[in-house]
Amino acid sequence: NAGVTQTPKFQVLKTGQSMTLQCAQDMNHEYMSWYRQDPGMGLRLIHYSVGAGITDQGEVPNGYNVSRSTTEDFPLRLLSAAPSQTSVYFCASSPVVGTGNYGYTFGSGTRLTVV
Amino acid sequence: ILNVEQSPQSLHVQEGDSTNFTCSFPSSNFYALHWYRWETAKSPEALFVMTLNGNEKKKGRISATLNTKEGYSYLYIKGSQPEDSATYLCATNTGNQFYFGTGTSLTVIP
Numbered sequence: 001n002a003g004v005t006q007t008p009k010f011q012v013l014k015t016g017q018s019m020t021l022q023c024a025q026d027m028n029h030e031y032m033s034w035y036r037q038d039p040g041m042g043l044r045l046i047h048y049s050v051g052a053g054i055t056d057q058g059e060v061p062n063g064y065n066v067s068r069s070t071t072e073d074f075p076l077r078l079l080s081a082a083p084s085q086t087s088v089y090f091c092a093s094s095p096v097v098g099t100g101n102y103g104y105t106f107g108s109g110t111r112l113t114v115v
Numbered sequence: 116i117l118n119v120e121q122s123p124q125s126l127h128v129q130e131g132d133s134t135n136f137t138c139s140f141p142s143s144n145f146y147a148l149h150w151y152r153w154e155t156a157k158s159p160e161a162l163f164v165m166t167l168n169g170n171e172k173k174k175g176r177i178s179a180t181l182n183t184k185e186g187y188s189y190l191y192i193k194g195s196q197p198e199d200s201a202t203y204l205c206a207t208n209t210g211n212q213f214y215f216g217t218g219t220s221l222t223v224i225p
Contacts, residue, residue: 031211042119042217043159043204050211058212059116090158100147100208103161 002026006091006107013081013114021076021110023091029105031097032074033058034066036087037109043090049074050097081114088112117141119207121216128195129224135191136219138205142186150179150190151204153218159204162190195223 007022025032033048045058049068063085065077074093078085088111092104120139128134140148147166151159163172168183176193192199202218 033213035215040217043206043215045212045214048211056211059214097208097211097213100149100213101164101166103149103151103164104159104213106158106160108158 004091004093004105004107006089006110008110009108010111011113013078013112015081015083015114017081019078019081021078021089021091021112023074023076023107024072025074025091025093025105026072027093027095027105028071029093029095030071031094032068033092033104034064034074034076035090035092036060037090038087046076046089048097078112083114086112086114117207117209117214119205119214119216121203121205121219123219124217125220125222127222127224130195130197132195132223133191133193134195134221135189136203136221138188138190138216140186140188140205140207142183144209145183145186146208146210148181148183148188149206149213150188151206153202153204155201162203190219192221195221197223197225199223 004025034046035043047066049055091107095102150162153159163179165181170181178191181188202220204218206213206215
């Protein structure tokens with residue numbers, strides 16, 4: 001049981017480039033989400049999904065797109081990278097959210113630097 | 116957006132000391148309160164999920180309490196060990212969106 005798998009672990013992009021951060025889970029979790037972690041700011045929600053075909057914006061969605069074509073995969077796309085998107089990105093999943101009765105399982109993170 | 120606050124920001128204790136931290140959150144429309152342990156170079160791991168006022172949960176030397184009416188939760192570590200050194204995060208949700216505090220960084224000095 002691999003849990004939540006994120007790739008790549010590290011990435012350097014030039015300003016204006018695009019890329020996709022991959023996230024896959026093998027626990028049949030309905031809920032998946034993307035967070036970014038910046039010094040002094042804690043984890044902030046970018047986008048989330050409550051099931052295949054359903055996505056919604058979180059606290060800081062600008063500059064990012066997501067899709068959820070399958071239960072297992074939830075990729076995060078940076079459309080035109082900016083230095084302000086330099087951060088550590090975490091994917092997290094949960095069986096169900098809503099009432100919050102289940103904790104998150106986190107991926108190992110992607111450290112992204114935009115130069 | 117929910118304002119989740121944790122205190123203190125950091126803490127250094129001697130091995131064997133007991134310690135506690137606080138998580139404060141809005142008490143209205145409460146759903147759940149989560150505690151996570153986050154070791155350096157790893158991912159956050161769930162410690163406790165609490166949903167009812169007065170909940171107390173325990174895992175080994177670590178325990179947590181919840182007061183939803185006044186909007187706070189305490190995390191206690193009894194007899195701290197060096198392996199307890201980590202950042203401890205709390206989070207609460209409005210429906211489908213979870214909001215995290217900035218964490219309490221604990222260093223246990225051998």
